[in-house]
Amino acid sequence: GAVVSQHPSRVICKSGTSVKIECRSLDFQATTMFWYRQFPKKSLMLMATSNEGSKATYEQGVEKDKFLINHASLTLSTLTVTSAHPEDSSFYICSATTGTSQWDEQFFGPGTRLTVL
Amino acid sequence: AQSVTQPDIHITVSEGASLELRCNYSYGATPYLFWYVQSPGQGLQLLLKYFSGDTLVQGIKGFEAEFKRSQSSFNLRKPSVHWSDAAEYFCAVGPYNTDKLIFGTGTRLQVFP
Numbered sequence: 001g002a003v004v005s006q007h008p009s010r011v012i013c014k015s016g017t018s019v020k021i022e023c024r025s026l027d028f029q030a031t032t033m034f035w036y037r038q039f040p041k042k043s044l045m046l047m048a049t050s051n052e053g054s055k056a057t058y059e060q061g062v063e064k065d066k067f068l069i070n071h072a073s074l075t076l077s078t079l080t081v082t083s084a085h086p087e088d089s090s091f092y093i094c095s096a097t098t099g100t101s102q103w104d105e106q107f108f109g110p111g112t113r114l115t116v117l
Numbered sequence: 118a119q120s121v122t123q124p125d126i127h128i129t130v131s132e133g134a135s136l137e138l139r140c141n142y143s144y145g146a147t148p149y150l151f152w153y154v155q156s157p158g159q160g161l162q163l164l165l166k167y168f169s170g171d172t173l174v175q176g177i178k179g180f181e182a183e184f185k186r187s188q189s190s191f192n193l194r195k196p197s198v199h200w201s202d203a204a205e206y207f208c209a210v211g212p213y214n215t216d217k218l219i220f221g222t223g224t225r226l227q228v229f230p
Contacts, residue, residue, distance in 0.1 A: 004160060043207065043220035101216035103149055108160030
């Protein structure tokens with residue numbers, strides 16, 4: 001089956017530093033990748049939609065300068081949390097699809113736990 | 118207001134028992150409906166989805182779900198639970214006038230031997 005990896009799985013950083021999270025589709029080329037944030041005991045919240053070679057589309061309320069998304073190839077998207085603060089601590093999940101919308105079958109990465117001290 | 122509700126935060130069942138996880142939605146028109154499972158250390162996996170047609174949908178891993186328009190529900194069922202089914206289950210809806218998914222808050226399933 002289709003596999004999506006995320007790296008790192010867990011990261012701890014100091015307040016004010018930047019953190020990059022990678023999302024890779026290992027055995028297929030993804031037309032679209034999505035980035036989600038999952039709070040404890042809460043549902044997944046879509047942060048942005050990413051297409052290779054174009055600017056990401058951010059959801060309302062998500063700061064694009066705070067959460068930089070780069071989609072360099074059909075198999076790699078990165079999320080950079082810039083100048084991270086404790087409130088950015090969360091579980092970040094990416095997904096990839098050969099389709100174009102969230103309704104198409106998404107293959108999810110295992111997530112990255114970010115802790116900002 | 119538009120919403121997706123999973124009333125049960127945590128459910129515990131014995132291995133071999135039947136399972137029903139509830140999902141209710143509140144949208145003007147019938148949305149597309151999905152169930153995902155999130156196992157520890159793994160990414161979410163699509164169990165099944167309903168777009169139209171037969172209201173009883175068969176999914177992977179022996180799961181099924183039934184769409185009931187009159188109750189605005191899409192409950193997930195399994196006749197006999199296995200220990201490996203212990204996970205977090207998310208219902209999600211796709212409002213018909215968008216291409217978005219709205220996830221519920223999840224139900225954690227614990228299975229006792």
